[in-house]
Amino acid sequence: MLTDLERDLVRLTAEHARAHHHDPDHTVAGGLLTVSGRVVLGMNTFHFLGGPCGEIAALSNHAASAADDPIVASAAVYGPTGDVMAPCGKCRQVLHDVDPEIRFVVRDASGLITRSARELLPFSYDSTHHDRPQRIGLWEGYEPLIRSGAKRQTIRIDDPFHPGPAEIVVEKQGGDEVMLPATVTTVRTTTRGKLTERDAVLDGFADLTALHEALERHYPGVRDVDPVDVVSFEVERPDVER
Template identity: 60%
Template structure:
């Protein structure tokens, strides 16, 4: 169910869409609600080379008139019918790049609702994360052996890493998340059959047989010639 502010924003978008609709170059309007409560409007411009969407037009108007006023919610409407429409893929990415928490008015089975734009972009590219430390997810049962240094590497399949700064992440059944600052020291590729007793010990296992048993549990059906990555790491406290 929409809030009163959301309903007002939808009304602004649909009213503007109907007012500017020419059944040709201008058929979609968008309305932005800003943190101050101000509403900024925009309208699309169709062109065969690719004109701006209504949301992009509204973003430009906001940049010109309220550059320091954060965007809270976006609504868009189709002029010929007055229907509320969701942002296209390009607009979703642009809004996500501005702030993943911006809410978009979309229609679901039970009617209109406001959802964060991050929910409209599963597996989105996030420029904020591009330069962040790599995240190496581990089973919580390995936490003690990683902390005491007896586990200094991990075997991964189709989970690429590179040398550099990282976070060892434990997502626990309790819901707690623990992160340990670390560095990935090296990454080498080999066949499973090439693993050695030393690899097993560096991985925190008693022997190679125990390591292979763990691999069978994590990666059922993995054969002896399957490619694996041996990822060596060191906690920052070990440096």
């Protein structure tokens, strides 16, 4: 789970990315969170000779506007989709050289997390990321409910999705995965405390108590005031494995 300040960093960087991706040369926004809680933003400039990434543009803006306010975290967002991106190798190295403890917002199977510049090597930059459907990782115990249509949504924390094509990834205990083609139909943001009995039923649970127990297992320490996304989906031919 992210901290409230890290969530603000992601939100403001995403807003900047959506507002300023006017052409193919400016598609990625970078955001830097400082010790005081300030967020400094920048946009990439693509050129075949090389050009600054969003994070590097933000780093220049930081030097010009908040040099005495040290950087503690960084995020990058792809404007056309609003997806959080792992930083490229250049940005990792540059920010590592500023401070190896700067935290990067990246995404793993559980959602958005932070990893320091020292730790980030496993989250390599992948230029094909934006050509793939979004992936929704779900526990293997949910597979029968997904296939039967009893589970038609999932409650996520710090794991953003958007309406459109998706793949549900059922993670097996032995490490294998079952892929189910799907479509995210709606995403509704609320808080844990405002989830309803209907949310529990659509999520495949008997009642709201059972849903809250599952949330506490998946997200230890989750509070009633924490934001959650109710992600509704439709599975294509859920009775057939791929």
